[in-house]
Amino acid sequence: MPESKINSVLERIEKQEKFEQENPREILNSEKVLAIGRNTGIFYNILLQNMKAKKILEIGMSVGYSGIWFADAISNQKDGKIITIDQDIKKIERAKRNFEDAGVYNLVEIRHGDALQILSEMADNSSFEEFFDFVFIDADKERYIQYFDTVLPMLRPGGIIGADNILFPERFQKFSTPYLEHVRKNPNIRSVTIPIDNGEELSLKLS
Ligand SMILES: C[S@@+](CC[C@H](N)C(=O)[O-])C[C@H]1O[C@@H](n2cnc3c(N)ncnc32)[C@H](O)[C@@H]1O
Secondary structure (H helix, E strand, O other), X not given: OOOHHHHHHHHHHHHHHHHHHHOOOOOOHHHOOOOOOHHHHHHHXXXXXXXXXXXXXXXXXXXXXXXXXXXXXXXXXXXXXXXXXXXXXXXXXXXXXXXXXXXXXXXXXXXXOOHHHHHHHHHXXXXXXXXXXXXXXXXXXXXXXXXXXHHHHXXXXXXXXXXXXXXXXXXXXXXXXXXXXXXXXXXXXXXXXEOOOOOEEEEEXXX
């Protein structure tokens, strides 16, 4: 179980999300938390701790719920760092506060802007100092394949790309189906769908 400061922020965000789900018309779509489920957070937390992950890249941060689970997992690692991207400035303000309250802001570097543009710049500029252990894809569903292809060279061999909303909501299956076909035809990737909450695709880079 995460440390109590972290847990109380996670619970606060879970309460916000529950309220939004029960009162869908009261909150603008653009202001909704739209976070991974708690079990998915625990799942990635266990995975990242066991991988001894240090460098994480997140595409689609929202208010920082998944980021806090990741931060908890890397908090015992020397030089642990999460780069997380979002284009919505209001979400970024809320995430900053959540990271601060959880005591993990020192582990997080927020990048504001369009994810594909930011990733392309990272890929162009990087001499692969940023060799990520784990990348989490959770932004606009129609661009998952582009995100995957852009981050793959920045993932270390043995690193994992996780992608959310593979099974649910069903309206996203028109994007997740081609994503699954794309990742599974890559001979350097071993990939599996984990049927937890909204469905996670875990893709391991073999070499
Ligand atoms: C599902 S939410 C992320 C939830 C977060 N990973 C969590 O579990 O707590 C998706 C986020 O992606 C952001 N987003 C969508 N399209 C984007 C894009 N093209 N560039 C950057 N951010 C984007 C949205 O602003 C939103 O905050």
